[in-house]
Amino acid sequence: MIRLKDVEMEYDNGTRAIKGISLTIEDGEFVFLVGPSGSGKSTIIKLLTGEVEPCRGRIMINGFSVSNISEKQIPLMRRTLGIIFQDFRLIEKKTVYDNLSFVMRAVGASPKEIKNRIPYVLQLVGLEKKADSYPTELSGGEQQRVAIARALVNNPNTIIADEPTGNLDPERSLELMSLLVKINQLGTTVVVVTHEKDLVDRFGKRVVTIDSGHVVNDSVGGYVGGNIHG
């Protein structure tokens, strides 16, 4: 479960990115986080992943209190999350299999666990035949599916996707979002930050709209409000 309570965040340069947000995302939910550029979406992602600390308020993620988390607990908290980036962030010098195995290694998985888990996850994202390919040999959509597989491979409670369709064409975007819905149906909480209104409307999930550091709308069924491209 993710819970933000009266969270405020101000950067060192004086920018007040978040101005008192309270938000609860229950286990197993699928939530779109939308808003214009500079609305505070990226800051919320950074707060959720422990990259920055809030100035005020409390953040609880999967049983960890991120607002006063110790440095040693941060890796443990991050192991409950699977993060997907817009630019995929795959390691080009490693094969698809190695891109996945190294993140399992990073959390202490044994070679046997790795051998059993990776084929399953690759099958889930439809890339079982691409295990030995390098990221540069894959299309954008395939690379993003590898990124999803990487986020899933450690079996996290929550997937956080930051503009996952930003570099994909509409068809691949739809395909990818359907995959995230499928993952959600298997029990994983999914939070997707996006500005793609059509996609948001198509899936009819809960939509939290952020603007100027505030939650301006929280409803189910599609985006409510004006232009979210910013």
Add this chain to the structure above:
Amino acid sequence: MAKHDIGYFAHEGLSNMFSHGFMSFAAVGITVACLLIMGTFTLVAVNANELLRDLEQENEILAYVDDSYTEAEAKALQKKLEAVPNVASATYISKEQAMENFVAQYPDEDMFQDLDPEILRDRYAIKITDLEQIRQTKETVEGIPGIARVNAYEEIAGGFITVRNVATVICVALIAILFVVSVFIISNTIKLTTFDRRDEIAIMRMVGATNGFIRWPFVYEGFMMGLLGAVIAFFSQWGLYAAVTRGVDNNDTLQLIHVIPFQELWVPVAVVFAAAGILIGVGGSLSAIRKFLQV
């Protein structure tokens, strides 16, 4: 740390070293260069020190025996002289031998050829262990009954000591400076390789890898690069030293210089090179990766 982790870190360290070939080559190359410079300088200093030691040992005290002593009494002084602290050896030279030696120095001077040995005294040529204590040794020898006078070339001895002390200070200072410069250069070279891999480190951090897990492959990589640099530097140093030794041996004007054979030096050189290489490699890696491990 699990056994499979150790294997994984070693494998990652090694494959990282090869996959970042140019930067690894640069880091190993700089390690070799730094070790070679330090090694060459140290070996020159060791040889110079040995040469000075040889010259110091040529410096001896002459103790003249009282004229009233018979040859047997004079010879009996040897044990007393050898019992003096800091005396390495005492060689008896009769007045006849002393005269022969003197005449031999001037073979073309007829006026010295028929001198009576009685104008000279029996004497002992004394070699000492520690040149810095030459004054105390001289005083002790002077106090032995039967020793009439002692000649010790204290100024020459003082000169040797000053030269050796200055050379030691300069050597230590230069080696220390070279070491610090080496660590700095290698740390920056490895920093560049780390910078090249900042995305990889960021991903590892985001999936929940601990700092230790992220750090270990870099430590292995630094270790292997340092060790590889040390091995290459060792064999290069050997070749260089052998070439210089041959050059000195074949040069007539340098016949007085005795170069210590590398066979007598290879163990300390190998140990110091390996230790310095590993220290530089691992230290450089740890210092380079530190800033990427902050939350």
